[in-house]
Amino acid sequence: MSHACSLPSVDSVPGSRHSVRPLLLPLQVMDKHMGLLCRQHLETKFIKINAEKSPFLTDKLKIWMLPTLALIKSEKVIDYVVGFDDLGGKDDFTTEQLAERLARADVIKDDGAAAKRQQQQQRNTIRSGIYQRADDDEDSDFGD
Numbered sequence: 001m002s003h004a005c006s007l008p009s010v011d012s013v014p015g016s017r018h019s020v021r022p023l024l025l026p027l028q029v030m031d032k033h034m035g036l037l038c039r040q041h042l043e044t045k046f047i048k049i050n051a052e053k054s055p056f057l058t059d060k061l062k063i064w065m066l067p068t069l070a071l072i073k074s075e076k077v078i079d080y081v082v083g084f085d086d087l088g089g090k091d092d093f094t095t096e097q098l099a100e101r102l103a104r105a106d107v108i109k110d111d112g113a114a115a116k117r118q119q120q121q122q123r124n125t126i127r128s129g130i131y132q133r134a135d136d137d138e139d140s141d142f143g144d
Contacts (some may be wrong), residue, residue: 026084029091030067033098040099041108071105079105 031048038046051058051066060072061077069081086101087093103110 026091030069031073032068033093033095036095037102037108044108069102071102071107073105073107078107126141 021092034046034048038044049057051063061068062080063070065082067083070077071079071081081087081098084091087097099108100110102108120144
């Protein structure tokens with residue numbers, strides 16, 4: 001069974017240099033994270049396309065915004081990651097967050113690290129409790 005994640009390349013944004021700069025950063029951010037993931041997940045085929053030079057493929061995959069990941073399994077698009085909305089809405093997401101998103105779509109194998117982090121976060125919230133002790137709280141009910 002083969003999987004593919006498609007990512008338009010950084011040089012695929014049409015327009016003059018001044019209008020490209022704001023759009024260039026999100027593509028570079030996604031390209032950096034996808035580059036790291038493709039080295040870690042050899043079971044998945046990662047394909048980067050130039051959206052400007054591949055209008056047929058861009059239309060066929062219904063890519064309308066950059067960056068867009070078309071998550072493909074068994075020759076069918078099963079999901080999309082459009083922009084950074086699924087990754088916190090900002091470009092400061094981690095590669096692990098992107099890996100978790102791709103693992104939820106079942107296009108990469110999850111090594112269990114995400115589940116361990118979630119369990120650790122739950123343990124930390126359970127141990128901390130819902131009552132936060134203030135500085136003026138005292139241990140005894142008797143005054144000095």
